[in-house]
Amino acid sequence: MVVRTVDLRSDTVTKPTEAMRNAMANAEVDDDVLGYDPTAQRLEAEMARITGKEAGLFVPSGTMGNLISVLTHCQIRGSEIILGDYSHIHIYENGGISTLGGVHPRTVKNNEDGTMDLDLIEAAIRDPSFEICYPTTRLICLENSQAHSGGRCLSAEYTDKVGELAKKYGLKLHIDGARIFNASVALGVPVHRLVQAADSVSVCLSKGLGAPVGSVVVGSKSFIARAKILRKTLGGGMRQIGVLCAAAFTALQENLVKLEGDHRKAKSLAAELNKIKGLKVDVATVETNIVYCDILKGSRISETELVKTLEQYGLLILPEGPLRVRFVLHHQISESDVHYAVSCLQRALAGVAEENGDK
Numbered sequence: 440m441v442v443r444t445v446d447l448r449s450d451t452v453t454k455p456t457e458a459m460r461n462a463m464a465n466a467e468v469d470d471d472v473l474g475y476d477p478t479a480q481r482l483e484a485e486m487a488r489i490t491g492k493e494a495g496l497f498v499p500s501g502t503m504g505n506l507i508s509v510l511t512h513c514q515i516r517g518s519e520i521i522l523g524d525y526s527h528i529h530i531y532e533n534g535g536i537s538t539l540g541g542v543h544p545r546t547v548k549n550n551e552d553g554t555m556d557l558d559l560i561e562a563a564i565r566d567p568s569f570e571i572c573y574p575t576t577r578l579i580c581l582e583n584s585q586a587h588s589g590g591r592c593l594s595a596e597y598t599d600k601v602g603e604l605a606k607k608y609g610l611k612l613h614i615d616g617a618r619i620f621n622a623s624v625a626l627g628v629p630v631h632r633l634v635q636a637a638d639s640v641s642v643c644l645s646k647g648l649g650a651p652v653g654s655v656v657v658g659s660k661s662f663i664a665r666a667k668i669l670r671k672t673l674g675g676g677m678r679q680i681g682v683l684c685a686a687a688f689t690a691l692q693e694n695l696v697k698l699e700g701d702h703r704k705a706k707s708l709a710a711e712l713n714k715i716k717g718l719k720v721d722v723a724t725v726e727t728n729i730v731y732c733d734i735l736k737g738s739r740i741s742e743t744e745l746v747k748t749l750e751q752y753g754l755l756i757l758p759e760g761p762l763r764v765r766f767v768l769h770h771q772i773s774e775s776d777v778h779y780a781v782s783c784l785q786r787a788l789a790g791v792a793e794e795n796g797d798k
């Protein structure tokens with residue numbers, strides 16, 4: 440029987456705190472379609488201030504934030520965007536930009552540090568003189584931190600260079616900033632500086648900040664005005680959303696200061712996992728709250744078998760590909776939970792070794 444549960448599947452698994460629930464219960468609300476919900480306006484203004492953009496728009500998810508941003512930039516048929524081959528938009532968002540927006544994706548290889556080579560981005564930009572055959576490149580998308588690389592951070596300098604490239608060719612730049620606060624804390628660089636070159640950013644409040652629901656898209660006033668119409672078109676016409684925005688606002692106030700602790704626990708977990716025979720963690724690449732752990736071939740256990748075994752001990756994680764598993768830290772994971780997680784991995788790998796008579 441499972442006596443303890445430690446959930447490291449994602450930073451999306453957190454439960455709203457009492458302060459968030461109280462804020463929800465007491466939120467000032469109004470109809471955000473016929474007018475403006477005052478609490479939503481407060482959150483959107485605060486996110487615009489933090490990111491250094493003119494305006495913001497609350498959306499129910501990061502997926503919708505990216506979708507609305509891409510489709511608002513690419514309102515003309517035949518549009519193409521350049522994005523990472525392991526970007527969240529390309530891998531995990533049901534191909535929404537194409538299925539709903541008719542936008543064509545052109546992927547560029549994501550490097551292990553989460554970047555895309557500038558020369559490969561430039562080479563992917565279509566030559567408009569051949570428009571009889573080519574789609575039209577309209578947008579470049581970055582992701583910071585970059586989840587599939589294990590939460591690696593893109594520097595402001597790199598982002599600026601991509602922004603300069605976009606401007607050189609008359610393109611826009613969108614940042615999937617689902618974990619931009621993690622990148623800001625890890626780099627010691629303010630969010631507004633990290634996204635300075637971007638025309639739009641989608642920022643999740645429902646990840647490391649621990650809000651139950653929600654993201655905010657930020658950009659120019661005219662961009663946000665068009666994005667709000669598209670949100671309604673996509674069924675995201677939100678009425679008394681102050682209930683959700685109040686929790687998100689509380690998350691911003693309560694948990695921003697805890698991100699550094701998440702990163703510290705991630706580094707500590709990585710170092711301890713790396714000591715376990717049969718596992719390998721590239722500790723130097725753990726920059727934020729995500730830890731990728733490789734299972735060495737000699738361990739004779741697959742990633743799915745390991746996930747299942749750990750679940751029996753009450754430790755929940757996700758597979759991240761062949762012989763790779765992922766651990767994601769968040770504010771509801773204690774130091775004791777980290778120690779418990781390590782003990783579960785030690786137990787699981789020792790069990791496999793015993794089964795195989797390994798010395």
Ligand SMILES: Cc1ncc(COP(=O)(O)O)c(C=O)c1O
Pocket residue numbers: 451499500501502503527528582584585586615617618643645654
């Ligand atoms: C990098 C990144 N972008 C966007 C999203 C989408 O966010 P949501 O799950 O709220 O749709 C996620 C996942 O949660 C993510 O990890």
Ligand SMILES: C[C@@H](O)[C@H](N)C(=O)O
Pocket residue numbers: 448449450451527531586
């Ligand atoms: C799985 C993925 O969609 C989610 N963004 C996560 O990181 O947990």
